[in-house]
Amino acid sequence: MADSMDHKTFRRLTTEDDAFVREYRQRLTAHRGMATLGEKLVPLEEFRRAAASSGRALTEGQREEAASRFLAGPADSTPVEGPFERIAVFGGVYNNHFALEALLEDAARRGAETIYCLGDLGGFGPHPEKVRPLLAQGEVQVIQGNYEESLASGREDCNCGYTDPRDNHFAEISYRYTESRCSAEFKAWMGALPLRRRVRLGDRELLLVHGSPRRINEFLFHSSSPAPFLEAMLQQNRCDAILCTHTGLQWHRQLSGGDAINVGVIGRPANDGATHVWYSMLSAGRNRLEVELLPLEYDFEALAREMVREELPAEFVETIQTGWWTTCLEILPPNERAVSRF
Amino acid sequence: MPVAEPVDPNVMDVETKPSLPVGDDRAGSGSEDIGGEVEGSPSAASEAHPEVVLRSLDTLWFQVAGTVCNLACTHCFVSSSPTNRTHEFMTLQQVQSFLDEAAGLGVKEYYFTGGEAFLNPEMEAILEATLRVGPASVLTNGLLLDRQRCERLKALAEGAEYSLDIRISLDGYDAESNDAIRGPGTFDRVLEALSLLAEVELNPVLTVTEVYRELASHEGKERFFELLRGLGLTKPRLKVLPIFQIGAEAERSNAYQSWQRLREGDLPDTEWDHLQCSSCRMVTEKGVWVCPILVNEPQARMGERLADTLEPFPLDHPACWTCHAYGVSCRT
Numbered sequence A: 001m002a003d004s005m006d007h008k009t010f011r012r013l014t015t016e017d018d019a020f021v022r023e024y025r026q027r028l029t030a031h032r033g034m035a036t037l038g039e040k041l042v043p044l045e046e047f048r049r050a051a052a053s054s055g056r057a058l059t060e061g062q063r064e065e066a067a068s069r070f071l072a073g074p075a076d077s078t079p080v081e082g083p084f085e086r087i088a089v090f091g092g093v094y095n096n097h098f099a100l101e102a103l104l105e106d107a108a109r110r111g112a113e114t115i116y117c118l119g120d121l122g123g124f125g126p127h128p129e130k131v132r133p134l135l136a137q138g139e140v141q142v143i144q145g146n147y148e149e150s151l152a153s154g155r156e157d158c159n160c161g162y163t164d165p166r167d168n169h170f171a172e173i174s175y176r177y178t179e180s181r182c183s184a185e186f187k188a189w190m191g192a193l194p195l196r197r198r199v200r201l202g203d204r205e206l207l208l209v210h211g212s213p214r215r216i217n218e219f220l221f222h223s224s225s226p227a228p229f230l231e232a233m234l235q236q237n238r239c240d241a242i243l244c245t246h247t248g249l250q251w252h253r254q255l256s257g258g259d260a261i262n263v264g265v266i267g268r269p270a271n272d273g274a275t276h277v278w279y280s281m282l283s284a285g286r287n288r289l290e291v292e293l294l295p296l297e298y299d300f301e302a303l304a305r306e307m308v309r310e311e312l313p314a315e316f317v318e319t320i321q322t323g324w325w326t327t328c329l330e331i332l333p334p335n336e337r338a339v340s341r342f
Numbered sequence B: 001m002p003v004a005e006p007v008d009p010n011v012m013d014v015e016t017k018p019s020l021p022v023g024d025d026r027a028g029s030g031s032e033d034i035g036g037e038v039e040g041s042p043s044a045a046s047e048a049h050p051e052v053v054l055r056s057l058d059t060l061w062f063q064v065a066g067t068v069c070n071l072a073c074t075h076c077f078v079s080s081s082p083t084n085r086t087h088e089f090m091t092l093q094q095v096q097s098f099l100d101e102a103a104g105l106g107v108k109e110y111y112f113t114g115g116e117a118f119l120n121p122e123m124e125a126i127l128e129a130t131l132r133v134g135p136a137s138v139l140t141n142g143l144l145l146d147r148q149r150c151e152r153l154k155a156l157a158e159g160a161e162y163s164l165d166i167r168i169s170l171d172g173y174d175a176e177s178n179d180a181i182r183g184p185g186t187f188d189r190v191l192e193a194l195s196l197l198a199e200v201e202l203n204p205v206l207t208v209t210e211v212y213r214e215l216a217s218h219e220g221k222e223r224f225f226e227l228l229r230g231l232g233l234t235k236p237r238l239k240v241l242p243i244f245q246i247g248a249e250a251e252r253s254n255a256y257q258s259w260q261r262l263r264e265g266d267l268p269d270t271e272w273d274h275l276q277c278s279s280c281r282m283v284t285e286k287g288v289w290v291c292p293i294l295v296n297e298p299q300a301r302m303g304e305r306l307a308d309t310l311e312p313f314p315l316d317h318p319a320c321w322t323c324h325a326y327g328v329s330c331r332t
């Protein structure tokens, strides 16, 4: 694969023979026969020798041992709930009480024995106080998301870690809106939520987390969560499936050691130009887990009207009405960003 | 008026053969005044330094083009240049053997750097092999991104289940400021590369270092977003990195002061996750290093294979201070 560069396509712009150009030209050849060892130039051979004498070289047997020691996860005393045959799991309510209401109905209609919520109750939408009664009504089992963690601990932000100033601007607006409308009692309840749950479904043991088993705010996207990585995670956590949310985009990857499922969010559409949202239904199948990623229709027009009344950003309302994300896109890996409108 | 010859990095004497370490007949020349002792690294052995534990191996870096580059930026913390063979190119076969080992250790993402990654004649094959097992990011100065290569990269990205990310370096919003760091003529060529990527609908991350303070400000970032939009990149992406005062940069600005050193107790428990050495390793053709920053420090070579390097590492280098102070993550 030779370099097929056409040199002539490049314009030669800097032609002045100033001191910098002379110095730069010198830099280009300064290392002939020499290596950079720290701040010094030394003969190549010297660096080679120094490098070769540093570090370890284990035997093959020792390497296997070191690797399995490294991958051994800590013991987890989380009690196992269930057993169940069919459960509904969702995440990311983002104050969307309209979708939550629709979910409770849909999940009951489809025969879910229990409903689990993987966290992120607030942000984005209107009226955070309307969410909690619905959760109680549906006897939803909730785990803590980064939003709950931030609200309960009095953090100044949602801990999403954006770098784009525009994203931070919008993240701040939605965090403040939710923060100022949640009672101290509601926040304390959030703080007491468990960080993970273990659920038995048929003969499978599922681990339910918000971001990932190791970090509440780790993003597990489909195109950035490779199979070998997820296999190791299953092994480390001694479970047959990992269920997470946090990214806003649902997916399911079947692995040799089990399943990894991002259950999606019901708070806003999945950045695909459709107004519905997503949740997951899991059933104990014969010899395997049955995973359904389900689109959920709800009264998005009513939600949009309420957001306008509450003076939430027009950008947020647009997402609800069009199905395209308008903010906080920087978290998307290239594949997910490529199919995004913005 | 005499027309000086422009510095055209394409015609530099870069030997683009992938080569394993070979005896170098020029090794002795010019070394007299430099001194031969190996203990040249600025590590202070007398103090107790905190040790970083590898919590998980999420990010695996490859110094895939060694320290060989078609530029010689004045802030390069590994001092890459066309003639710097401190680390040589890696072969596809070498990379593949580490990809195999990495899968067993649960690696989440792969990064490729140099030097200039695309000087490695097997670079595209390496990316293809990597995308079979996980997401890949390649760090490039953009100079070797002609139309055909951009099209091939686009095809690679489209055919892969995992994401391919391209990171292009730029250090200013205009030729004057950028070229003073990266070399004459580079600003315009990077802009050409960015436009080509826009045309084939690949969306790179523009990577900017804080050589100029204002670049990292709110307004600075906005200017870069504008620049990218102007080139047809309608979903602009940007990453700002701090400067490591080592390598070429130590000459350009200032080397570290003796107080800039981590001491036992400096790091609160919550901070370990922010140090990339708590979740990464760097592979070069000479073995496995603790992180992508210290590849020119022989002491930072931890072993031959990944399994040799899963132990804690003492943070005794001044660059570690920058990681601590800035919370550096080289990830996109």
Ligand code: SF4
Pocket: B052, B275, B276, B277, B278, B290, B291, B292, B293, B294, B315, B317, B319, B320, B321, B323, B324
């Ligand atoms: S330079 Fe940074 S990443 Fe490397 S060992 Fe030091 S703290 Fe860790």
